[in-house]
Amino acid sequence: MxxxxxxxxxxxxxxxxxxxxxxxxxxxxxxxxxxxxxxxxxxxxxxxxxxxxxxxxxxxxxxxxxxxxxxxxxxxxxxxxxxxxxxxxxxxxxxxxxxxxxxxxxxxxxxxxxxxxxxxxxxxxxxxxxxxxxxxxxxxxxxxxxxxxxxxxNVRYQSEKKNDSRMEEIFQFIRTNYQKSITLQELANHFFLSTAYLSKYIKKKCNVSFTDLVNSVRLTHSMTDLLYTDASIMKIAMDNGFASVAAYNKVFKEAYDMTPSLFRKNAVTTEKKEQHTQDEEELREKLNSYLNENQITDEQGEESHDRNISFILDHQKAYKQTSYYSKLINAGTAIDLTKSDFQEQIIYLKNKLGAEYIRFWDIYDPNLYLDIHATKENLNFSKLDTAIDFLVKNQLKPYIELGFKPIRLLKNTQDALVEIPRNEDFDSPEEMQRFFRELLRHFIKRYGSEEVQKWYFEYWKKEDIAFLDLRYNYSPQTEEVHRNYFSNFDRIAGTMRKILPDIKIGGGGFPVQHYGNKGFRDLLSLWQEYDEKPNFLTITCYPYQLEKESDNYYEKKSTDIFFIKHNLEVVKEALAQSAFPETPIHVSEYSLTLSNRNPVNDHCAKGSYLIQNMISTIGGAELFGHWLGTDIYADLQDSQGFLFGGCGLLTKTGVAKPAFYALEFLHSLYEDIYYKEKHCIVTGNTRGSFRLACHNYRKLNFNYYLTDESKIQLENLSNFFEDNESLSLNIDINGVENGSYIIKSRVVNRAHGSVQEEWSRFDLKELSMNEQDYLHRISTPRLLNTKVKVENNRLQFSIHLKPHEIRYLHVTME
Structure with a gap:
């Protein structure tokens, strides 16, 4: 029982x-x-x-x-x-x-x-x-x-079929009044309902009558008095709303097969004997067995602020880096790529981060003059060509979104700054196939098949959310919606592969947090029924979780600091369980927040957060595309300030943020990985050089997760972290050549390399050109050089990290 x-x-x-x-x-x-x-x-x-x-x-x-x-x-x-x-x-x-x-x-x-x-x-x-x-x-x-x-x-969607709020109100009424004599009529009057309807409603929801429901609440509360007080049975019955001792005895006996008096007597007798039955002994043995297999210490779960990183150098055991965090840049729309300021920053990202693929969307913007319903002779690709010409001339490869993805900028999870839906659609499957056939033929004619087959084409799947009137709206998707997507993918991929068999086409920008393991597994199993499979799967990863409780849907900020890693694990498990063909994974979008008005985006914490997540996801996916490349994309009427909490790696004037330096540090690492742990990754080459990236990310606290992201103020940002602790990493590499080593470090923390900290010192909303130039020059990492002498083939040194600090180290023999 x-x-x-x-x-x-x-x-x-x-x-x-x-x-x-x-x-x-x-x-x-x-x-x-x-x-x-x-x-x-x-x-x-x-x-x-x-x-x-x-x-x-x-x-x-x-x-x-x-x-x-x-x-x-x-x-x-x-x-x-x-x-x-x-x-x-x-x-x-x-x-x-x-x-x-x-x-x-x-x-x-x-x-x-x-x-x-x-x-x-x-x-x-x-x-x-x-x-x-x-x-x-x-x-x-x-x-x-x-x-x-x-x-x-947190409520995002409430089923019309089941309104749990009314049932909750009924329970609340009973809890409040269970000690009194309450009737169905009284409850019906309270909710302005008929007794007949209310009786059927309770029976349907709880599978018990109104009387049984009230008695179960009374019985639960009476049990506390029965076991933990010396009150008489009569007093307990009266205090808990029963009409008489006889009524209490009847209800109690139906539930526990004995009277309250006997139950109390048995409980007291058992307690006095302090003896265990055979079943209790068996449970204790099972518990001891579990604890022996899962031994814990008093210190378990406590984290030291002084970490030792020690390993024996073995070039044979090094493994290759197979994940790339700066090769893919989320730029903006096709129209954006024709703008000079966008182009300037994209070139900068290419030169500094090694960007190779530029992801853009909205090729159906009316300003591109590309009419999907036009005949073959009247299709005008010239505006789209301008955007792609810029990329190809600069040795950059397009990563083109083929779906009708809306233009969306979020203020927080419930409010959008911009929501421009692309509700156009093809009139028929034949029109769709004709359009993509001509689009690909045009690309091949203009750029050559060898060039085009290096590109990525992504077909986005319509989401289960929209921001109607700039407010969040969630609508669960049906199997019909999924099948419609797979049918369209069949048509598009089949058409394009007939022309260019080696084309790389994938989809569909799946928000893993909206599916979960079972949902994503079912989705992939459904895709198995169709002919064309993706060359790569694209997913989006943001720290928000959609949950279902009864028929209500909730979306809340996730406190999981390793959400990207865990989303990738969900995808890989679903791939294996559905027997889906082995397919490369692209995290086409990820960030600490969806909000483009959150000052955490400009803070050092964003940089340390990214390095932490990247260390944890090495080998998890092929490409990772940070959302976004530049704040220009999020620049609107309300963003007059030099910084406004945009998601970009660069400010709208091109100043690098800590998040940019996080990706630059990762890009600078060697391909051979010798060691990695939560706060540090060590890479090297066979010539005895090492490159390290490390961080001291401090967790966001409960206050952050309860606060509207767009209402977080820069001056209060320090109140949103759990602590302000420093961290020391003690490095010990055994097996290196003796001699003198030089350690060159690049440091980003609140004192060095943080454009947010430097800008806040100005205390100005508008800056002169000279002041902007100053911020460009000063918002760079601090450079440090130290020497270490190695004896007994052990390279030992310590790294002292301030809160939210990120650091890149290059160790070479002098």
Missing amino acids: EKDYLSSDVLMDVEFTTQAETKIHYHENFELLYVLNGELSLTVEGEEYQLKQKDLIIVNYNRKHRYIGSDDLFLARFVISYSKVKELLTKDMILFWCNSTLEKNESYDEMRKIIDQILNQQVVTNQKNQIYRMSLYYQLLHVISKNFLLTSE
Whole structure:
């Protein structure tokens, strides 16, 4: 029998079970399930989830659910007090989206560490550990609320078929009035509904009658009084809204097969005996076995601010860099590529970052005069040629978006600065094929087939979001929408491959965070039914998570600092599970934020964030395209300032931001990787030289994730980080040649190389040309040179990093 009752002063409690199956039920509190062994099939409000060992999930209060476990199931079940959480968070609507089967997030590992510490305390009988155990409960709630709390502001879509808000209001009314004598008529009057309708509604939603629903709430609350007070059975019955002791006895016996008096007597007797039944002994043995296999220390989870990086140099064990973070630049629209300021900055990005591919979109802009409905003779490619001519003349390769991608700039996740939909479409499949046939023939005629087959052509899939009237609107996509995309891809790819078999065409800009593992696997499985497969898959990665709770959809900022890595893992797992052909992956868009009005984009934290994510994703994808190349793309009426929180690597006047230097440092590394860890990557060559990139990223805090991104002010930015700690990296490379080595460093931190810090010192919104030139000159990394003498074939030195600092080091023998 599941426990769902807690003393009023208790935050949570844990119990263990090997019970393989439960009936459909619900309860007043949150339930955290953690699979210690075996597998669990959990159904919540009709949604089914498959949990394996170390998977965890939170079932929200008053959600109908049941589970079926494997024969070797061993489950830890945490009951978390709804009333206590409500009191601590001071919120009326509290929902958690915590489901490790649907997403990857470092926060789940953080939870597992705390849970394992809690489980470890379960085998310790010393009463002195009670305080520590309680502190762990609060730590666990902190991690849950920090990373998985959903609020009414997160709602993005609410199904018309199921309005959970009304059911939630009904539960709230019952919780508030359960101690009184409440009737269906009273409840119906409160909601201005008929009793007949309300009775059917409750029966449909909860599978119980109104009376049974009220009694279940009363029963749960009475259990606390029964076990944790000396009150008489009569007083407990009266205090919890039962009409009489007889009524209380009847309801209690139906639920627990015994009277309240006998239940209390058995509980007290069991407690006094302090003996364990055979089942309890078996559970304890299973718990000990789990803890022996998952040993923890008191220091687990704590991170030192002094890290040692030590390895033996072995050229044979070095592996090649196969991921490129600056070869692909997201430029803007085709029209943008014809503008001189855009062109100047793209050339700069090519020269400094080694950019090779320039991604652009909106080839259907009316200003290009390219009419998709025109006959072959009347298709006008001249304006588009101007954009592509610029790229080809400068030895840059086009990365062309073929879909009707909207022009979109976001202020925050709910509000757009610009939303220009491209709702045009071809009148028929034949017209579509004719257009792309003539487009490719024109490219080959103008630039040659050898040149064109080096390009990338991407066909974008229509998204499930739009910004109608500049406000976020989410609409779940149907299988029909997916099939329409695959049919169009068949036509486009088939047509173009007949003309140029070696053409590189892919798609479809999938926002992985909107699909999850199962959704993306199903999508790829559906694509298997069609003839034409992509030469490459494109995905977009932004730290936001779309979640479904019942029939409501929520989108919130993700606290996962390794979201790109985890999205790539989801894609690779889906590829393997769907038996999809092995296909190169391009992260065509990624960034720390979607907002083009967030000052974090201009901060040193963006640079350290990028290096951290790039180190973690090496080998995960072929190309990575940072969103965006330049702030010019996001320059509008409200961006009069020199900096305005745009996503670009360069300011609108071409000054490099810390994010730019992060990519430049990564571009400067050698191809052979000798060692990498969370904060540092070491590369080298066979001539005894090394190049390193390192960072000291400090996490954004809870305050950041609860604040509208467009309302973050530069002067308050320091309040949005968890800490301001420095970091020391102690490097020890064994096996190098003895002698004198020179270490040349390039340093970017708040004191050096930060255009945001330099600009803030001016305290001016408008700058003169001389002041702008000054910012160009001063916003560069600091250069440092040091010498190290190597004896006993060990190269040893330390790197001291300030908060958010990034550093590039080139080590050569003198």
